[in-house]
Amino acid sequence: MNAENSETLPDLTDAGKFRHWVPVSLRFSDQDSLGHINNVAYAAYVEQSRVALIDKLLRNRGTDIDYILANVHIDYRSEMHFPGSVDVGGRLLKIGSKSITTGYGLFKDGVNVATATSVNVFFDPATRKTLAIPDGLRRVLEEELAQG
Amino acid sequence: MNAENSETLPDLTDAGKFRHWVPVSLRFSDQDSLGHINNVAYAAYVEQSRVALIDKLLRNRGTDIDYILANVHIDYRSEMHFPGSVDVGGRLLKIGSKSITTGYGLFKDGVNVATATSVNVFFDPATRKTLAIPDGLRRVLEEELAQG
Amino acid sequence: MNAENSETLPDLTDAGKFRHWVPVSLRFSDQDSLGHINNVAYAAYVEQSRVALIDKLLRNRGTDIDYILANVHIDYRSEMHFPGSVDVGGRLLKIGSKSITTGYGLFKDGVNVATATSVNVFFDPATRKTLAIPDGLRRVLEEELAQG
């Protein structure tokens, strides 16, 4: 992958770009005083998908590597209303030297309501320092990325 | 209704006692530092079922009557763990002069993890005063109660 | 304790009945679509006070006794509105053989908006079975209760 390619990230508003999906029930208490789903709840929906995706990818990572959440970015694209559920697609976007970037698309009744990206950084639980992704794990991640 | 009848309420730990069901996704953020689902989240699960049940029962109540939540009581019976979803059964328990009592059973993978009861009081949106349940609505509620 | 005593519980709508207080910031996201603070958030406010109260009372309980939440009952007495904070008073109400009952009063700008009670049961972390309150801990609890 060269620098140019790294710019052509998949369109996260397109449901066809995701193979991993998690449905999340909207809750009455997710609404705010404006009558729609509050922005904070979207962060919980994204987390739901991120936890499922990363658990799947890192299942066999061993106990000598852990990861932390470095950042979350959410683009709010459309209001969402209770009741119902939101389908959150999740996918790997980029593999760095010590981190991965994941991407998310949130859809209610087939309509994209938000997209998000997130970076997780790997570290050594013993030293609490950041860590280059080990070769075995990198291969797993590259296979995942190749599947699109 | 006499004192004896008021004692013979249905067993809310028995899934067979419910006809109305709402599934709610457990969220990673529902957990607390003890590694199980935090008690506050159960209140959101109960609300999810209560909103669906009361909306169904009061669908045709007209605009001259509204209702407020007077109390919620939750009995925690078993720890519950992420991930998965909780099935919340809801049912009418009692019809008062100005209020209804509803009951809930929360089940994870078929196991009862909590039960709850809740009282909603009717009031006149114009005067903001409590209100006797109108005859038409009372008949709807009594039919529901008779179905068990 | 006899039946008469068990009836003379303190009035939880009276702020003068509490010596332990915890302020909790109301959050914009605590509101619901009706424009007031959602009932689920009250459960978090009560928990905030319960955790502080029980931590204080059980500070020196040792590692051979733990406790779980058995139930929570919340009476909603008045609507509450963002912004601001809610002051949650907490106190011991009853000492059972294996459990304690605690009581809470929630006040916004000096006005009582809700009251709550909660039962916590003691158990042995090794056997995971309920446990009679040990004598040393019982004395601490009785002193607390005597202070009113």
Place this chain on the structure above:
Amino acid sequence: MNAENSETLPDLTDAGKFRHWVPVSLRFSDQDSLGHINNVAYAAYVEQSRVALIDKLLRNRGTDIDYILANVHIDYRSEMHFPGSVDVGGRLLKIGSKSITTGYGLFKDGVNVATATSVNVFFDPATRKTLAIPDGLRRVLEEELAQG
């Protein structure tokens, strides 16, 4: 403002860069199973500051202009632990043609634990279309930005 200036945004990890502050109580239920404050709760802390800041800046905006949340970006810089409170500094970062960018610094006991930025877009409540910032409001925003 030219492209170079637009790069020299204030350091949001520096508490000295904020004049507007909102304290938010950490809640027991904000924690997750890893024993620290869950990332979703940070979004609520940021919202608390954003709502206070924008309410202050747009107090006199009139009824012919409203605004929506376009995005939120949170950088997690340090774990945060219950109990206590988080002080959230908020400030205006940029004024666009139809939007503003605000910035946030989250501090626990004086230590920066996270920073965030957010974009709000203005629109006409009648037509529901985005709207250039009116001159009067722009002057208010420019004065705020000039104060740093």
